[in-house]
Amino acid sequence: MKRDQIKKRPMSDTTLANLECEDKDYRELDGNGLYFFIQKNGNKSWQLRYKKPNGKWSWLGIGGYPEIGGQLARKKAQELITDIGKGENPVITKQERKAKELEHSNATFEALAKEWLDAKQSKWVADTMTRNKGALEKHIFPVLGNRLYTTIRPIEWMNHLKGIQQKHKIYEQVNRIRSMCRDIYDYAKVTGRIDYNPLEGLHKFLEQGKKENMAHVDEKDLPALLRAINNYPTPDVQIGLQLLAMLFSRPSELREATWQEFDLDNALWTIPEQRMKKRREHVIPLPTQAVRLLHELKSTSIHSDYLFPSRSNSHKPKSDTVFIMALRRLGYEGRQTPHGFRHIASTLLNNKGFDERHVEAALAHVKDGVAGVYNKAQYLNDRRYMMQWYADHLEQLADDSVIQFKKNA
Missing domain, CATH: 1.10.150.130 (Tyrosine recombinase, N-terminal domain)
Structure with missing residues (x-):
């Protein structure tokens, strides 16, 4: 839009946006001493023309466009004109207002x-x-x-x-x-x-509500859940759910896992401290079933650093809802969450008489205070036996080869 096509002032937002630059810089009066300044390089800004106490005219920049639109520029110009009418220096009052605005913006x-x-x-x-x-x-x-x-x-x-x-x-x-x-x-x-x-x-x-984010099935319903997982139609998600149940890591720790964290020859998964909730490296001994599943996953997966890469971007892991949605599709919404596998493992292993220290170490639970800092024992040999027992037990539950004795009424 050429400036000779301007039909009214103050200028409309459409006019301000469409005014074209020319071979030389130029100003267009918006009204009441406020000018719209268009430079030949296309930059646009606001300037106020005012008279100094010595009677000389001067220009005061108000701000760039479109960061400062017409309505705000007119408001700022009017504030400065009011300051001038009071005999105040508009340059100083502008600086004071800017400082106050900055203070307020940082105090929100x-x-x-x-x-x-x-x-x-x-x-x-x-x-x-x-x-x-x-x-x-x-x-x-x-x-x-x-x-x-x-x-x-x-x-x-x-x-x-x-x-x-x-x-x-x-x-x-x-x-x-x-x-x-x-x-x-x-x-x-x-x-x-x-x-x-x-x-x-x-x-x-405030109402407290009920905690549902750690929902998990009872032990009697676990075999059916395991069989449902083993028949999940999407191979990589099926393996993910199987590993969650077997290793009972936090869902994010598995979902964001990279292949470099795994030593399959020595059956170890080392999660670096920056990915752990308590910012401490965590080592998980892998049962033979987990090693087999990981080999299977690696042989069928696309080239990616992640075990579970996103379909749209192999440089990112799957969505944080992938395991939640899978359990929902299996009919376990509100009954079993990915995090709930940790509760199942903790209950089952403690009930079977495993050392509480080994269970807590497997869950990567760290004591608060000095004890948590100095107690870095991970009981790897004991946990390796425990993890293998647990994987075998889950396998037997899914195969229905564990006899469930009913308690007497």
Whole structure:
């Protein structure tokens, strides 16, 4: 659009967007001393023409376009004109406003939360970071993210979180979100930015709900589940479910596993510390059934570093819902989750008399405090025997060769 085609001022958004550059830089009056500046290289910006106290005219840049649109540019120009009318220096007041805007932008709850997330980067595995960041982006940032975190009152937090619970019926997830938001404020408190936490004590007034994310079948229903898994139609997902049941690792640890972590000759899987929840390397002795399944998976899989690569991108693992959806298709929604295999193994192995220390080491459970730092014993020989026994036991359950004795009524 040529500038001689401008029909009205202030100029419309369409006009601002379509004005063409020329051989030389030029300005077009928008109104009330505000000009639209178009450079010959195509850059566009806003400038205010004003008179200095000495009577000389000068130009003051307001900002680039399209970052600053017409409506905002006119608002900023009017503020500066008001300052000039009061005898103030518009250059100084512009700088002061910019500093205040920057201070406010860094004092929003979203900015504080992102700073807190950055601090958690070295402590959380990728799945945890994705899940927690996603929960904040979905449920908190759209409503409270742009608010100054010092101005959000406890009653606002309670009403918002209660509203999410009532609307989506996600009681446990909302309690986790509340816990994160409380920690975010604690972070602001220990860094000297606030004196009290508006979420303190809020947990007493939220519905707790029932924990369903670790659902698992009873021992009597385990044989049927194992047989269903063995008949799952997609080969790689079938192997994934079999390995989850047999090795009872965390689902993300298996889903994101790479081939370089495995020493199949020595039947060992070494998960590096950066992929572990407690940031400690974890070694899993592999039973013969697992080694056989891994050889089978490797012989049929596409070329990828991952055991379970995404169909659309072999450089990424499958979606975090792959095993959840597989169990759902088998009819186990609400009855068995991928994580629930850990509960089954823990219960079964403890009931069969295996040493609790060996079971806890197999589950990669780390004690808190000094004991957790210094107790690095992994009991590999004992666990190798235990893991082989467990794989054999699952195989026998699936084959229906384990006699189940009913308890007397």
